[in-house]
Amino acid sequence: MKKRRLFPFAIISLLLILAFLNFTSPKNAEKINLPSLEEKKMRDLTKDKYIEDFEFAYNILETYYPYFDINKKINNIDWLGKKETFKKYIENSKNDVDFGLRMNKILYELNNDHTQIIDQNQAVEMYITYYKMPENDWRHYISHVYEKENVRRRYNLDNKKINDYLKYNQYETKAKINKNKNNILGKAKENSNEIRTDNIEAKDINDKIGYLKINSMVNYDYSNYDRKKLKTYLKKVKNKKALVIDIRGNTGGDSRYWQDFLLPQIIDKPYSTSYYSFIKKGDLNKKVISQEKYKEGVSEFLNASNFSNDTKQILSKFDYYTNYPAKISPSEDSIKFKGNIYLLIDSSVFSSAEMLASFCKETKLATIVGSQSKGDGIGTDPLQIDLPNSGYVLRFSKEIGVTESGYINEIEKTNPDINIDSNRFDEIKDQPIIQKIIEIEG
Numbered sequence: 394m395k396k397r398r399l400f401p402f403a404i405i406s407l408l409l410i411l412a413f414l415n416f417t418s419p420k421n422a423e424k425i426n427l428p429s430l431e432e433k434k435m436r437d438l439t440k441d442k443y444i445e446d447f448e449f450a451y452n453i454l455e456t457y458y459p460y461f462d463i464n465k466k467i468n469n470i471d472w473l474g475k476k477e478t479f480k481k482y483i484e485n486s487k488n489d490v491d492f493g494l495r496m497n498k499i500l501y502e503l504n505n506d507h508t509q510i511i512d513q514n515q516a517v518e519m520y521i522t523y524y525k526m527p528e529n530d531w532r533h534y535i536s537h538v539y540e541k542e543n544v545r546r547r548y549n550l551d552n553k554k555i556n557d558y559l560k561y562n563q564y565e566t567k568a569k570i571n572k573n574k575n576n577i578l579g580k581a582k583e584n585s586n587e588i589r590t591d592n593i594e595a596k597d598i599n600d601k602i603g604y605l606k607i608n609s610m611v612n613y614d615y616s617n618y619d620r621k622k623l624k625t626y627l628k629k630v631k632n633k634k635a636l637v638i639d640i641r642g643n644t645g646g647d648s649r650y651w652q653d654f655l656l657p658q659i660i661d662k663p664y665s666t667s668y669y670s671f672i673k674k675g676d677l678n679k680k681v682i683s684q685e686k687y688k689e690g691v692s693e694f695l696n697a698s699n700f701s702n703d704t705k706q707i708l709s710k711f712d713y714y715t716n717y718p719a720k721i722s723p724s725e726d727s728i729k730f731k732g733n734i735y736l737l738i739d740s741s742v743f744s745s746a747e748m749l750a751s752f753c754k755e756t757k758l759a760t761i762v763g764s765q766s767k768g769d770g771i772g773t774d775p776l777q778i779d780l781p782n783s784g785y786v787l788r789f790s791k792e793i794g795v796t797e798s799g800y801i802n803e804i805e806k807t808n809p810d811i812n813i814d815s816n817r818f819d820e821i822k823d824q825p826i827i828q829k830i831i832e833i834e835g
């Protein structure tokens with residue numbers, strides 16, 4: 394999944410926006426009831442059909458994908474210029490599975506982890522996630538892609554598969570299963586300074602420094618289990634000298650996890666910055682442009698900005714832009730932490746986790762320690778569209794994000810304030826990154 398741009402500005406403003414868009418309530422995935430599919434064996438496509446699907450994907454990306462210039466600049470790859478090479482590669486597809494693998498190998502050259510052919514394991518999660526969005530939200534329309542007969546056959550998407558997912562894969566469910574097995578990962582012993590859940594680890598590094606590890610920005614709907622356990626630990630570290638938030642290895646999920654849940658429970662004052670997004674015109678983007686308040690006048694905006702000439706040159710190829718304030722305030726139950734906050738990052742930090750790193754960097758909420766992140770953290774969810782013959786679903790980034798300080802996130806990513814070995818696999822106290830913080834805090 395990707396970041397969701399839903400900062401809690403003012404509740405009234407949010408309600409007005411929802412009213413303006415005539416949003417409905419989120420849909421209940423438990424009520425999904427897809428029509429039965431006629432028994433029909435899928436046969437491998439012909440070479441011509443593979444080529445048609447490739448050219449369809451190529452044309453979609455040529456129209457909407459935002460990072461071609463950046464890929465050329467950073468990785469020296471002219472992806473669009475390799476069309477004929479790619480076609481010859483696709484022509485050699487042995488079967489449908491091989492075609493899917495070849496498509497992903499081609500897409501891999503874009504060097505963007507939000508751009509790929511969706512696999513079997515992802516399909517049901519994607520469908521349910523976007524089905525649950527309010528009906529008028531542009532994200533909900535992504536779920537309709539997975540309701541097409543050709544797509545359903547490709548991914549074996551039926552009611553049983555959906556029900557099995559809902560039964561066994563939701564975060565809350567997994568937490569309950571662990572508890573029933575007497576393997577209570579989220580329960581700390583009395584007077585213990587260590588708390589574990591499936592997703593978080595919280596413990597003291599020493600009597601001065603607390604430590605919080607976040608493995609994933611889990612879907613906000615499933616964060617309650619983390620919430621209950623985290624509160625217990627945060628109360629214990631309220632008066633410590635420093636708090637370490639470790640998101641190394643975190644590849645994202647749902648930005649609301651840290652926007653609405655994590656940071657508001659910790660901070661002692663509001664933090665704010667602004668971000669900008671740029672997007673290309675086209676039918677696929679119409680709902681996004683409308684609902685995310687994109688507007689024309691890119692050249693005028695760039696002329697008035699303090700962005701570098703290189704940045705202006707890249708952004709000048711886009712048709713619409715939007716700017717939005719990002720503000721996070723303490724919650725009523727915040728511990729209002731007064732000590733130093735350190736955010737640990739590495740090259741795996743991506744998507745909504747990258748958005749957290751960027752926010753902390755821009756606002757100076759935390760000292761960033763480790764190595765450069767992976768980027769692509771500013772914006773909203775990627776688009777998805779089905780290939781007409783194979784039924785494979787193509788997911789791809791659609792917008793380019795820029796920080797208030799004028800950095801294109803996909804180029805600059807997030808660079809640490811303290812650059813140090815970010816290895817996260819040794820014992821916590823043996824890691825150079827932790828030893829450095831201990832040294833700083835004395």
